[in-house]
Amino acid sequence: MASMKHRVATLGSHSALQILKGAKDEGFETIAICEKKATRPYKSFGVADEIIELDSFKDFAMIEQTLIDKNAILIPHGSLVAYLGPSKIGELKVPHFGTKGILKWEADRNKQREWLHSAGLKLPRLFANAEDIDRPVIVKFHGARGGRGYFLARTPEEFKKKLAAHDTGEGYAIQEYVVGVPVYAHYFYSPLAEEIEIMGFDKRYESNADSIGRVAAADQITVDLSTSYTVVGNVPIVIRESLLPMMFDIGESVIKESQKIEPPGLMGAFCLEGVVTSELEFYVFEISARIVAGTNPYVDGSPYTALKYKEPMSTGRRIAREIKRAIETNALDKILH
Ligand code: ADP
Numbered sequence: 235m236a237s238m239k240h241r242v243a244t245l246g247s248h249s250a251l252q253i254l255k256g257a258k259d260e261g262f263e264t265i266a267i268c269e270k271k272a273t274r275p276y277k278s279f280g281v282a283d284e285i286i287e288l289d290s291f292k293d294f295a296m297i298e299q300t301l302i303d304k305n306a307i308l309i310p311h312g313s314l315v316a317y318l319g320p321s322k323i324g325e326l327k328v329p330h331f332g333t334k335g336i337l338k339w340e341a342d343r344n345k346q347r348e349w350l351h352s353a354g355l356k357l358p359r360l361f362a363n364a365e366d367i368d369r370p371v372i373v374k375f376h377g378a379r380g381g382r383g384y385f386l387a388r389t390p391e392e393f394k395k396k397l398a399a400h401d402t403g404e405g406y407a408i409q410e411y412v413v414g415v416p417v418y419a420h421y422f423y424s425p426l427a428e429e430i431e432i433m434g435f436d437k438r439y440e441s442n443a444d445s446i447g448r449v450a451a452a453d454q455i456t457v458d459l460s461t462s463y464t465v466v467g468n469v470p471i472v473i474r475e476s477l478l479p480m481m482f483d484i485g486e487s488v489i490k491e492s493q494k495i496e497p498p499g500l501m502g503a504f505c506l507e508g509v510v511t512s513e514l515e516f517y518v519f520e521i522s523a524r525i526v527a528g529t530n531p532y533v534d535g536s537p538y539t540a541l542k543y544k545e546p547m548s549t550g551r552r553i554a555r556e557i558k559r560a561i562e563t564n565a566l567d568k569i570l571h
Contacts, residue, residue, distance in 0.1 A: 240305050254550070307329045315337055333496060333500060336523045358410040362408075365390050367389060375404045382464070420435065433536060434538050438468055468531055498571060501569065503526070503549045503552070
């Protein structure tokens with residue numbers, strides 16, 4: 235079978251267990267590129283036919299030729315983007331699933347906003363000038379990992395006071411704080427079938443944001459709690475069925491817009507991350523232009539993929555299936571960019 239000649243490779247982190255398991259289920263041999271300290275899960279769970287060890291992901295360039303020699307197709311995920319960055323990814327020679335150029339748009343908050351805005355999505359308002367703050371806002375520092383130091387304010391005065399207490403000289407964005415529940419929508423766009431699929435939904439489990447409700451407001455003040463959003467895990471959710479038509483529509487507009495701004499456009503897995511209000515409006519504050527870790531609860535498929543597929547279909551497996559179809563129909567040039 236043609237697909238046996240190609241291998242599926244990814245960095246051992248983020249959503250690699252799911253990607254590699256999915257690739258094996260579709261008949262591929264798999265390669266996990268691991269940091270030495272983190273090989274154990276990839277061995278223990280038996281998802282990798284081969285493990286290539288590195289001291290650090292930063293040394294990725296050292297093994298790129300090996301991957302090419304092994305006829306590997308590299309699957310991008312959050313850790314690849316975090317460790318290599320969009321410009322190094324842009325220079326990769328090893329075949330890469332999806333459009334590398336679109337990762338530049340994901341990496342830059344302003345470009346993201348331009349893309350999502352042109353696609354007609356509802357976005358939280360941005361305040362260029364603190365004097366204009368007339369509603370709750372969340373202040374996000376550019377370099378902050380896990381939302382550490384982000385704070386809320388409701389007036390220009392409150393903003394100034396809190397900024398003075400937090401300021402590390404870093405840049406920040408003042409964004410309207412949307413009151414609602416977080417929803418992360420997982421999609422797959424098939425460039426071969428030219429079809430968008432909903433793969434599932436999740437919310438993040440964040441420390442300490444998700445435990446603050448466990449102590450009374452008076453105690454929160456006593457211990458001087460400030461909120462952080464360090465992701466610890468992901469919780470599956472199923473959304474109201476009446477929200478699904480809108481979810482399909484916005485996913486599709488994001489794809490169409492991506493084809494204009496960065497041809498051939500976004501393909502494969504992606505995620506729209508936002509908040510659904512009590513008026514059932516979905517405000518999107520971020521896009522991930524590749525598989526997200528929020529799909530990890532669905533190694534065996536989600537309620538949505540169970541509707542569409544006869545077998546368990548994770549997002550990782552869906553990626554491998556697209557590659558398999560491309561190989562079978564001699565259309566790899568449509569999915570590797
Ligand atoms: P980072 O990507 O820097 O970790 P996010 O932008 O995802 O941070 O924000 C961290 C968390 O803050 C989100 O998971 C969400 O719960 C909350 N959040 C972010 N932006 C908004 C917003 N505009 N309105 C309401 N909640 C928000």
